[in-house]
Amino acid sequence: MRTFVASKNKKNMSKRYTITAALPYTNGPIHIGHLAGVYVPADIYSRYLRLTGNDVAFICGSDEHGVPITIKAKKEGVTPQDIVDKYHAIIKQSFLDFGISFDNYSRTSAKIHHDTAQEFFKTLYKKNEFVEEVTEQLYDAEANQFLADRFVTGTCPKCGNEEAYGDQCESCGSSLNATDLINPKSAITGNVPSLKETKHWFLPLNKHEEFLREWILKGHKKDWKPNVYGQVKSWIDDGLRPRAVTRDLDWGIPVPVEGGEGKVLYVWFDAPIGYISATKEWAEREGKNWEDYWKDEDTKLVHFIGKDNIVFHCIIFPSMLKAEGSYILPENVPANEFLNLEGQKLSTSKNWAVWLPDYLIDFPNQQDVLRYALTANAPETKDNDFTWKDFQARNNNELVAIFGNFINRVVVLSNKYYDGIIPAPSDYLEIDEETLAAVKAYPAVISSSIERYRFREASQELMNLARLGNKYLADEEPWKTIKTDEARTKTVMFVALQIASALAVLSEPFLPFTSDKLKGILNMNDNGWEDVSTKDILIPALHHIGKADLLFSKIEDEQIEAQLEKLIASKKANEAANKVIEPQKDEIVFEDFTKLDLRVGTIIEAEKMPKTKKLLVLKVDTGIDKRTIVSGIAESFSPEDVIGKRVTVLVNLAPRKLRGVESQGMILMTEDEGGNLVFVNPDTDGVNNGLQIS
Numbered sequence: 001m002r003t004f005v006a007s008k009n010k011k012n013m014s015k016r017y018t019i020t021a022a023l024p025y026t027n028g029p030i031h032i033g034h035l036a037g038v039y040v041p042a043d044i045y046s047r048y049l050r051l052t053g054n055d056v057a058f059i060c061g062s063d064e065h066g067v068p069i070t071i072k073a074k075k076e077g078v079t080p081q082d083i084v085d086k087y088h089a090i091i092k093q094s095f096l097d098f099g100i101s102f103d104n105y106s107r108t109s110a111k112i113h114h115d116t117a118q119e120f121f122k123t124l125y126k127k128n129e130f131v132e133e134v135t136e137q138l139y140d141a142e143a144n145q146f147l148a149d150r151f152v153t154g155t156c157p158k159c160g161n162e163e164a165y166g167d168q169c170e171s172c173g174s175s176l177n178a179t180d181l182i183n184p185k186s187a188i189t190g191n192v193p194s195l196k197e198t199k200h201w202f203l204p205l206n207k208h209e210e211f212l213r214e215w216i217l218k219g220h221k222k223d224w225k226p227n228v229y230g231q232v233k234s235w236i237d238d239g240l241r242p243r244a245v246t247r248d249l250d251w252g253i254p255v256p257v258e259g260g261e262g263k264v265l266y267v268w269f270d271a272p273i274g275y276i277s278a279t280k281e282w283a284e285r286e287g288k289n290w291e292d293y294w295k296d297e298d299t300k301l302v303h304f305i306g307k308d309n310i311v312f313h314c315i316i317f318p319s320m321l322k323a324e325g326s327y328i329l330p331e332n333v334p335a336n337e338f339l340n341l342e343g344q345k346l347s348t349s350k351n352w353a354v355w356l357p358d359y360l361i362d363f364p365n366q367q368d369v370l371r372y373a374l375t376a377n378a379p380e381t382k383d384n385d386f387t388w389k390d391f392q393a394r395n396n397n398e399l400v401a402i403f404g405n406f407i408n409r410v411v412v413l414s415n416k417y418y419d420g421i422i423p424a425p426s427d428y429l430e431i432d433e434e435t436l437a438a439v440k441a442y443p444a445v446i447s448s449s450i451e452r453y454r455f456r457e458a459s460q461e462l463m464n465l466a467r468l469g470n471k472y473l474a475d476e477e478p479w480k481t482i483k484t485d486e487a488r489t490k491t492v493m494f495v496a497l498q499i500a501s502a503l504a505v506l507s508e509p510f511l512p513f514t515s516d517k518l519k520g521i522l523n524m525n526d527n528g529w530e531d532v533s534t535k536d537i538l539i540p541a542l543h544h545i546g547k548a549d550l551l552f553s554k555i556e557d558e559q560i561e562a563q564l565e566k567l568i569a570s571k572k573a574n575e576a577a578n579k580v581i582e583p584q585k586d587e588i589v590f591e592d593f594t595k596l597d598l599r600v601g602t603i604i605e606a607e608k609m610p611k612t613k614k615l616l617v618l619k620v621d622t623g624i625d626k627r628t629i630v631s632g633i634a635e636s637f638s639p640e641d642v643i644g645k646r647v648t649v650l651v652n653l654a655p656r657k658l659r660g661v662e663s664q665g666m667i668l669m670t671e672d673e674g675g676n677l678v679f680v681n682p683d684t685d686g687v688n689n690g691l692q693i694s
């Protein structure tokens with residue numbers, strides 16, 4: 001029925017793993033997109049590998065260099081160090097809160113990283129792996145600064161996006177040099193930059209093209225995800241060019257060779273080296289040899305990243321490692337696609353996100369619910385959408401109704417019938433044998449999915465195990481047999497407790513907090529992943545378990561409504577902030593203005609224009625007469641809303657027919673922040689109809 005790929009692979013399993021998760025950029029907190037795309041899958045994988053007895057270094061840290069941090073610091077009037085200190089602390093806390101089990105979470109401003117990155121650069125420099133070249137770069141004379149990366153925006157030469165950055169176009173994903181941009185503009189002053197000569201070191205990616213073709217296009221055609229492979233292939237087929245690895249900036253790691261004064265390493269050169277320095281830091285602390293994790297062919301290196309980082313992890317960093325010569329290359333780079341939120345792209349600047357610190361305020365102690373919802377709906381093969389309704393359904397229909405319900409029944413009944421002392425079973429019936437055999441198959445099934453980086457599938461298999469438990473209880477009905485057949489009831493409860501124990505072990509990579517809690521309730525010894533398939537008994541008779549404690553609780557509609565309202569509020573705030581102020585029109589003379597005859601009036605009748613959406617037919621008392629005016633306000637106001645409204649009327653506008661009705665004038669309107677129409681009205685008492693506005 002099932003295929004067991006994992007058990008077949010077990011013999012070839014490496015003993016040592018270096019697992020890296022993309023270094024988060026410290027210019028803001030992290031949101032659900034980061035968690036779904038990188039950190040939860042990397043954590044599931046690492047926890048699984050540890051549970052199956054492997055030696056794992058799970059490595060990450062804050063990426064603290066680069067232009068966006070200096071831009072943010074300038075905007076806020078603080079130093080770049082202030083910015084990175086603030087967000088490093090927030091991000092690190094979020095990872096702790098969500099149970100992301102890094103062996104080391106470091107930062108690229110650490111001395112060990114500066115030393116490691118400089119050493120790496122010097123090695124390539126000595127090996128003549130760089131091309132040193134004086135080129136003309138964009139320069140902002142007013143700011144007295146070269147414009148690299150995010151300091152310059154312009155039109156992407158590949159797709160025409162007018163807001164491409166100097167290092168990358170976020171619209172088409174192209175990696176760019178600042179001088180590629182059409183109509184470049186300084187992000188500091190808004191000036192059109194000039195060109196100025198400066199010396200830089202380039203990594204000649206073209207020199208590594210053959211190696212990349214062999215290694216990835218031939219060597220990893222089958223085992224790398226199609227989205228990753230496809231992007232790499234199109235990059236290589238497009239032709240690789242030398243890429244500058246230094247910058248004229250003052251925030252970053254100083255270039256450690258002659259002529260490097262006033263220059264720093266390009267953030268994308270130093271950031272991936274951060275994986276190495278964070279491993280060194282960890283190894284020093286733990287008394288291990290870091291080189292085992294980066295230079296031993298038996299070590300399996302896996303990079304977890306989002307799809308925007310594919311080029312850096314599959315082309316640039318491997319070329320650096322290859323050029324250095326003593327490092328292993330990644331075995332796989334299982335990049336995910338993007339997670340959207342309620343149908344729109346997640347965006348830090350537009351506050352279209354669910355921030356992790358905010359989530360924990362609204363859903364305290366429910367980290368596993370978010371981990372599960374994000375895994376069950378992970379953007380593994382295509383962009384996917386997070387919706388609060390789906391989140392609620394995953395919790396209420398799966399975690400509460402299946403997993404939680406099964407455990408709760410087992411624990412409550414065990415306490416009720418046997419005071420929490422596990423009963424000894426009598427002879428098994430066929431259903432018991434079958435059920436226990438099915439449980440034993442789950443470790444291999446789930447392993448097979450995890451080892452192929454299919455975490456969604458793995459999480460659904462885990463839920464199937466809980467379903468199996470529920471079905472077993474529903475079929476065997478111990479709450480009925482307790483009255484008729486004591487021995488049978490004991491057997492059923494014993495089997496159910498074995499399933500609960502299996503769930504406690506196998507849920508650990510996905511739901512670490514729940515797994516801990518459940519192990520506590522069951523008062524379990526340490527069972528490993530394989531024990532679930534090899535041991536006949538995970539939790540023995542006469543063993544004493546604790547009292548029931550709910551693992552999950554129902555999420556109510558009101559909680560979901562509140563989250564949706566938060567998003568609507570962000571959307572409105574964005575629209576208000578992004579509202580374009582129309583430029584002033586051509587100058588007019590006073591005589592032009594006096595041609596307009598504006599009067600105070602009152603709407604005395606209103607009705608919808610038949611067969612239209614936008615038009616109301618109004619009767620307006622202008623003080624001169626009572627006249628008909630057709631107004632395009634029906635989408636913002638109903639007739640009842642406007643009867644009695646004081647309004648400003650342009651009375652000498654030439655009459656015109658709208659849908660056969662003659663409109664004799666115009667009512668002045670504007671728009672509020674949310675795009676709703678608003679009357680421009682005289683709101684002072686005693687201002688009578690017919691008075692002129694001048």
Ligand SMILES: [Zn+2]
Pocket residue numbers: 156157158159160161164169170171172173174
């Ligand atoms: Zn583009």
